Amino acid sequence: MSASERIALVGLGAIGSEVVRLLTDRLPTARIVAVAVSDATRPRSVPDGSALIDDPAALAAMGATLVVEAAGRASVEPWGMAALQAGADFAVSSTSAFVDDALLARMQGTAQANGAQILVPPGALGGIDALAAAATMGLDHVTHVVTKPAGAWAGTEAETLCDLHGLTEVITFFRGTAREAADRFPKNANVAVISSLAGLGLDRTQLALVADPGATANTHRIEAAGAFGRMTMDIENAPLPGNPKSSAMTALNIVRLIENRVRTLVI
Numbered sequence: 001m002s003a004s005e006r007i008a009l010v011g012l013g014a015i016g017s018e019v020v021r022l023l024t025d026r027l028p029t030a031r032i033v034a035v036a037v038s039d040a041t042r043p044r045s046v047p048d049g050s051a052l053i054d055d056p057a058a059l060a061a062m063g064a065t066l067v068v069e070a071a072g073r074a075s076v077e078p079w080g081m082a083a084l085q086a087g088a089d090f091a092v093s094s095t096s097a098f099v100d101d102a103l104l105a106r107m108q109g110t111a112q113a114n115g116a117q118i119l120v121p122p123g124a125l126g127g128i129d130a131l132a133a134a135a136t137m138g139l140d141h142v143t144h145v146v147t148k149p150a151g152a153w154a155g156t157e158a159e160t161l162c163d164l165h166g167l168t169e170v171i172t173f174f175r176g177t178a179r180e181a182a183d184r185f186p187k188n189a190n191v192a193v194i195s196s197l198a199g200l201g202l203d204r205t206q207l208a209l210v211a212d213p214g215a216t217a218n219t220h221r222i223e224a225a226g227a228f229g230r231m232t233m234d235i236e237n238a239p240l241p242g243n244p245k246s247s248a249m250t251a252l253n254i255v256r257l258i259e260n261r262v263r264t265l266v267i
């Protein structure tokens with residue numbers, strides 16, 4: 001990011017608020033020019049100098065150079081298209097939107113036409129750099145296991161697949177492709193799209209979704225093998241206080257992305 005980078009945040013929930021908090025502490029020069037929510041008439045506190053908006057048509061006038069989405073699957077197309085059409089880069093958290101191949105192709109076409117980029121931060125994951133690098137030599141298999149406390153699956157289809165609220169032991173309630181996992185669990189399995197885009201794609205990446213009544217963390221295990229060798233990535237994420245479905249790492253990876261656009265030394 002040059003000194004003139006202007007950031008718009010789409011979503012001021014658990015992740016968006018944490019991004020604002022961390023940026024305020026770590027990068028006070030970051031200019032958050034706009035915050036987008038679903039209903040801007042509800043009062044809320046936004047960073048100094050930020051406009052509060054709820055209509056994607058208002059985005060172009062903000063002059064954002066980077067738009068960061070942490071709002072929900074339905075927000076990706078309207079806000080992403082508005083960002084890309086305005087020539088801003090668009091960083092996506094609700095990557096479950098990309099189970100729709102046609103949407104992803106449309107957004108990539110719009111990015112290309114406007115000299116902008118769609119950015120996919122690692123979200124709640126680590127090791128995505130290694131997986132993406134390994135894919136260059138060809139991968140044989142990638143499996144990804146998402147384990148969350150039972151309560152983190154509340155309000156999802158998991159409630160109909162197992163006795164979620166009476167669980168006494170760990171249960172794997174879903175096995176299938178990454179595409180199906182992200183499509184059916186868009187509030188909990190955006191990560192399936194991230195490990196897929198880095199590795200073997202949405203239809204060849206195998207997902208397991210697990211509820212653990214004793215867990216306090218959101219954990220991810222990715223195992224991959226190919227010509228490069230083998231890798232196993234394990235991460236135990238603290239959930240965000242504002243939303244136990246979402247890991248703090250998601251906000252941290254957004255902050256890293258933003259900081260790397262400023263730094264002279266990029267890690």
Ligand SMILES: NC(=O)C1=CN([C@@H]2O[C@H](COP(=O)(O)OP(=O)(O)OC[C@H]3O[C@@H](n4cnc5c(N)ncnc54)[C@H](OP(=O)(O)O)[C@@H]3O)[C@@H](O)[C@H]2O)C=CC1
Pocket residue numbers: 010011012013014015016036037038039040070071072073074075092093094095122123124125186187188190191242243245246247250
């Ligand atoms: N990539 C990854 O690894 C991860 C992705 N996620 C995903 O990130 C997204 C955000 O998560 P989280 O912060 O926990 O969610 P929250 O529910 O805490 O916050 C959502 C925020 O988005 C706003 N919002 C909702 N719909 C729209 C819309 N159409 N346009 C603009 N703003 C909107 C809400 O505004 P309002 O208050 O007005 O409703 C609210 O501020 C979710 O899709 C989640 O599944 C989460 C964890 C990991």
Ligand SMILES: O=C([O-])CC(=O)C(=O)O
Pocket residue numbers: 123124186187188189190191192218219237245246247248250
């Ligand atoms: O935060 C996490 O651990 C994963 C998550 O919710 C998602 O991918 O949607």
